[in-house]
Amino acid sequence: MRLKKLEISERVVQRLTEYLSILKEARKQDSEINSIELAKIMNTTSAQVRKDLSTFGEFGVRGKGYDIDNLIEIITRILGIDKTNDVIIVGHGKMGEMLSSNLDVLGEGFKIIGIFDKDNDKIGKMAANNLVVQDIRNIGEFIKNMKNDSNIKINMAILAVVKEQAQIAAEGLVKNGISAILNMTTCKLELDKNVKVVDMDISAKLQELNFWRINNTENNIDEKI
Numbered sequence: 001m002r003l004k005k006l007e008i009s010e011r012v013v014q015r016l017t018e019y020l021s022i023l024k025e026a027r028k029q030d031s032e033i034n035s036i037e038l039a040k041i042m043n044t045t046s047a048q049v050r051k052d053l054s055t056f057g058e059f060g061v062r063g064k065g066y067d068i069d070n071l072i073e074i075i076t077r078i079l080g081i082d083k084t085n086d087v088i089i090v091g092h093g094k095m096g097e098m099l100s101s102n103l104d105v106l107g108e109g110f111k112i113i114g115i116f117d118k119d120n121d122k123i124g125k126m127a128a129n130n131l132v133v134q135d136i137r138n139i140g141e142f143i144k145n146m147k148n149d150s151n152i153k154i155n156m157a158i159l160a161v162v163k164e165q166a167q168i169a170a171e172g173l174v175k176n177g178i179s180a181i182l183n184m185t186t187c188k189l190e191l192d193k194n195v196k197v198v199d200m201d202i203s204a205k206l207q208e209l210n211f212w213r214i215n216n217t218e219n220n221i222d223e224k225i
């Protein structure tokens with residue numbers, strides 16, 4: 001499915017991932033779900049659900065709702081996780097190791113096919129997933145060989161280097177054809193607008209959570225900021 005590069009907002013894509021996990025739970029109980037039920041679990045309106053899903057086509061049957069398996073299949077395809085997507089890890093410190101040794105964290109549809117670091121003590125060592133940590137200086141060659149030898153086009157990376165190195169490391173990745181980066185660092189990467197960056201910051205999420213924890217009654221906040 002080829003989607004036009006248009007009105008699909010980041011928020012809609014985020015919600016798609018939420019729909020997917022809700023639907024996977026829901027299918028344990030039922031084979032159909034309607035927009036009202038979905039909206040209730042998502043804490044949103046049924047109009048929003050219908051609007052989100054209609055962005056990608058007409059899947060529901062009026063008055064009947066959505067076939068859960070069908071919707072899972074469609075969302076899986078929209079998110080591109082109906083096939084395996086190759087990803088590399090750059091920076092194999094505590095965070096990089098946590099990812100390479102807990103592949104479940106990545107979920108279905110992703111496979112780590114290369115791990116890179118710049119530390120000589122780490123380069124050449126075997127990671128938990130049986131990949132050898134490679135020298136970051138060889139990343140261009142690795143990507144080229146993957147393309148030539150196995151027709152694998154690598155364009156997605158998880159960036160887990162120290163913050164101070166993040167911008168330069170990301171620029172190096174982009175030069176070598178990476179166009180999608182999951183940025184585990186707190187560095188605000190400045191890259192070509194064609195490069196998609198998604199920031200992942202547990203600390204920021206905890207701060208957000210903490211705000212809601214200490215303001216946990218609706219009346220605690222006098223004014224909406």
Ligand SMILES: NC(=O)c1ccc[n+]([C@@H]2O[C@H](COP(=O)([O-])OP(=O)(O)OC[C@H]3O[C@@H](n4cnc5c(N)ncnc54)[C@H](O)[C@@H]3O)[C@@H](O)[C@H]2O)c1
Nearest residue numbers: 091092093094095117118119161162163165185200201202
């Ligand atoms: N996303 C989150 O929620 C979260 C949580 C904790 C840490 N972090 C961030 O993740 C990053 C890594 O943290 P960590 O605790 O694993 O640090 P770490 O120091 O243990 O590991 C960083 C690794 O990156 C390597 N490295 C540095 N520059 C590099 C480069 N240019 N190319 C390749 N490798 C390079 C280092 O050799 C090291 O192995 C930090 O930016 C940290 O702030 C994010």
